[in-house]
Amino acid sequence: MPEGSARRIFLAVAARFFPVAVLFATVAGSAAAQVASAESPAVLTLETALAEAQQSNRLIKIASQSVLFSNDQILAAKTQRYPQFNVQLSGSGLLTPISITVPKDAFGLVNGSPVPAQDSSITTNPHFSAMSFIQISQPLSQLYSVHLNVELMKVGKTLSQEQLRQQRQEITNSVKEAYYGLLQTQSALDAANENVKALRETDRTTTSYLQQKTVLQYQSTGVKVQLAQAELQVVTLQDTFETQKENLNDLMGRDIRTDFTLSGVPEALPQEQSIELARESAQANRTEIRQAQIKIDQAVYAKRLQKAQYIPEVGIQYLFFSPFTIQGFPSNVNSLGISFKWDIFDWGNKRHLLDEKQRGIEQGQLNLLETRSQVTIDLDNRYRKLREARAGLKVAELGQQAEKEKLEVVMKQYKQKAALLSALQTEQANMAQSAAQYQQALSNFWSARSEFEKALGEN
Numbered sequence: 001m002p003e004g005s006a007r008r009i010f011l012a013v014a015a016r017f018f019p020v021a022v023l024f025a026t027v028a029g030s031a032a033a034q035v036a037s038a039e040s041p042a043v044l045t046l047e048t049a050l051a052e053a054q055q056s057n058r059l060i061k062i063a064s065q066s067v068l069f070s071n072d073q074i075l076a077a078k079t080q081r082y083p084q085f086n087v088q089l090s091g092s093g094l095l096t097p098i099s100i101t102v103p104k105d106a107f108g109l110v111n112g113s114p115v116p117a118q119d120s121s122i123t124t125n126p127h128f129s130a131m132s133f134i135q136i137s138q139p140l141s142q143l144y145s146v147h148l149n150v151e152l153m154k155v156g157k158t159l160s161q162e163q164l165r166q167q168r169q170e171i172t173n174s175v176k177e178a179y180y181g182l183l184q185t186q187s188a189l190d191a192a193n194e195n196v197k198a199l200r201e202t203d204r205t206t207t208s209y210l211q212q213k214t215v216l217q218y219q220s221t222g223v224k225v226q227l228a229q230a231e232l233q234v235v236t237l238q239d240t241f242e243t244q245k246e247n248l249n250d251l252m253g254r255d256i257r258t259d260f261t262l263s264g265v266p267e268a269l270p271q272e273q274s275i276e277l278a279r280e281s282a283q284a285n286r287t288e289i290r291q292a293q294i295k296i297d298q299a300v301y302a303k304r305l306q307k308a309q310y311i312p313e314v315g316i317q318y319l320f321f322s323p324f325t326i327q328g329f330p331s332n333v334n335s336l337g338i339s340f341k342w343d344i345f346d347w348g349n350k351r352h353l354l355d356e357k358q359r360g361i362e363q364g365q366l367n368l369l370e371t372r373s374q375v376t377i378d379l380d381n382r383y384r385k386l387r388e389a390r391a392g393l394k395v396a397e398l399g400q401q402a403e404k405e406k407l408e409v410v411m412k413q414y415k416q417k418a419a420l421l422s423a424l425q426t427e428q429a430n431m432a433q434s435a436a437q438y439q440q441a442l443s444n445f446w447s448a449r450s451e452f453e454k455a456l457g458e459n
Helices: 003-017 019-039 046-056 058-081 143-211 217-251 275-285 287-310 349-415 421-456
Strands: 042-044 084-093 098-102 120-124 128-139 260-262 313-322 333-341
Touching: 046 058, 046 143, 058 143, 143 217, 143 260, 143 287, 143 349, 143 421, 217 421, 275 349, 275 421, 287 349, 349 421
Parallel strands: 042 260
Antiparallel strands: 084 128, 098 120, 128 313, 313 333
């Protein structure tokens, strides 16, 4: 009787006499199914891995602090546009008296009488004295330099943002390399499991032939050695696979023990269809080009800021002075005026510094041209390497398929005693060599694809 039918009959009988037990068994079976479903690892796509890494990777979070630093510097530089307040308080006490002798007639005559009329001595008694000094200054002509400095810092912030983008790209490339490495290891692991399965079948058949005394003991032992080596390879690949999963989890900023399974990736990228399309993408996205352009902008603002040094410093200034504990002095002094400062002659210092800034602009422009050229050369090389790797993978795949089909034929012949064990082992060796060539071609392909995507510079 089929197993399914026997189970249904048993449940029907049990339901009649033991309904509670049947209910318990049903609930337990449902709970077990839910547990099994809950324990199954989630499928991790490349897009999900990239999104989680961009959100949670710790290196990206560290790099993002530089953008915040730049923003704080901009806010601090903007405060130079506003009035500057300076308050000074000074307090002191004499340790010894101060005596001043004023000779007779020291200040001349007033209405024919000498001032003072006789020698006089003025003595101050030791006591505490204090004064306050308050100054408020509002820059006027310097506002242009402040504006240029703020704009220069904004360009610096843009550079920090681009460096953050570069860090994001590096994490993206690392995630892709890790994901592609996992795909490669998974492919090798699948091939190794198939090899173990085939060798176990060979071992079972050879053991049967040994009992029939159609093969020798050393031949059977040789098959077992091959099987043990294949099983060792499976264990090694499993360990490698688990280590790679931990590294990918770390890049994604989550618990390294999180289990997952892999999903496939698109076979080809749109940029692979046209090298011109790939060049346009690289020229628009490569961070080296963007940073070179930003550095030119920095050099331009630096030159403008240096040129602004020719402008005289003009500002409004308010002064309040109060010697509030000194007898004989006014209680406070208020003044409002304009301050002016201009370095008329500096021996050509500003001119030389301006020439230096111009050299920086020219150097940046040359660096941009060189960077664009190097990016194009690098992209073209990666494009060709990927094309070669894809063609090599196709050749290796066809070769492996041919060896697999041939091995299946020899295996059937061996089971039917139409082929010797030595012939089967020869074909197994050929199959192992073909599989190794395929795995090497697959490794080359994933490496070439990763390098090509890196050369594109996309986020």
